[in-house]
Amino acid sequence: MKISEVAERSGVPASTLRYYERLGILAARRSPNGYRDFDEGHLERLDFIAAAKRLGLELPEIRRLLELADTGTCTGVKAALQPLLAEQIAAVERRLRILTELQQQLSAAQAHVDACPDSDEPCRSECAFRAFAGTAAGLDQE
Amino acid sequence: MKISEVAERSGVPASTLRYYERLGILAARRSPNGYRDFDEGHLERLDFIAAAKRLGLELPEIRRLLELADTGTCTGVKAALQPLLAEQIAAVERRLRILTELQQQLSAAQAHVDACPDSDEPCRSECAFRAFAGTAAGLDQE
DNA sequence: TTAGACCTTAAACCCAGGTTGAAGGTCAAG
DNA sequence: CTTGACCTTCAACCTGGGTTTAAGGTCTAA
Incomplete structure (x- = not known):
């Protein structure tokens, strides 16, 4: 899936998707021609990001959460989210x-x-x- | 009164007072040596600015109000303030x-x-x- | 084969309300 | 007469979350 399709389906502008990649929040594979290649998992990730933003989390915080979700356990994610939500x-x-x-x-x-x-x-x-x-x-x- | 005294008495940093002057919000006379020379009226003006900021008005809006207060009638100021407060x-x-x-x-x-x-x-x-x-x-x- | 729609990057710009720094002038005390 | 505390200006920098622009690569259809 190329960036414009993700932009259209998620409502997030392509420029913002590239910006999120720079921040380490949303990395896509690359096609042989150098174009970003997204999948459905990236759309889910964008749902998470959108929810977190709406709830007032900042992008560096969201990055930390996503890193944890990528590498850690379910329990770990839960344990990280709880104090954040309380705060x-x-x-x-x-x-x-x-x-x-x-x-x-x-x-x-x-x-x-x-x-x-x-x-x-x-x-x-x-x-x-x-x-x-x-x-x-x-x-x-x- | 020199700028540091105004800063101390108003709690507004000198750099901010200079910034307000650049914005046309707070103009001081000048002493012969080029130093800004403030009086009690400027402290009142700073009270107005502080109140307006606390109430959520933006600096360009505050500038317009102060220009009106400087040149217009009491009734005019009141008429300008009312819709602003309502908004x-x-x-x-x-x-x-x-x-x-x-x-x-x-x-x-x-x-x-x-x-x-x-x-x-x-x-x-x-x-x-x-x-x-x-x-x-x-x-x-x- | 060329137009035009798409993609890439790095870098500059936007908002508001200031803050900080460099380079230099003024003034009182010792 | 020099030190240090003030004052001046102008210009650059800061935050956060992007957007815009310039310069260029890729792909598809006519």
């Missing part, structure tokens, strides 16, 4: 907390700004400017 | 929905992987590998 779940919970906080800060900012009196004065450090700057404290990174 | 609130809600979905997918993946039998077999397309790749469908970008 992702914790990270998602952190982000949910931060976003919920952010939601409240945005609502507060909206209320502050809405409460500003209309005025044709220049607005250097007044009303909306101050109301806005005054909100959103105590919010860490995202 | 940020909608964006945060979208992200909350996606993260909540992701949380469920991660839990499902965790359950699938936990349910895999331990085995010393090689794990190419078996158990954890498949269980993991099978989850996490229908999740769009973040």
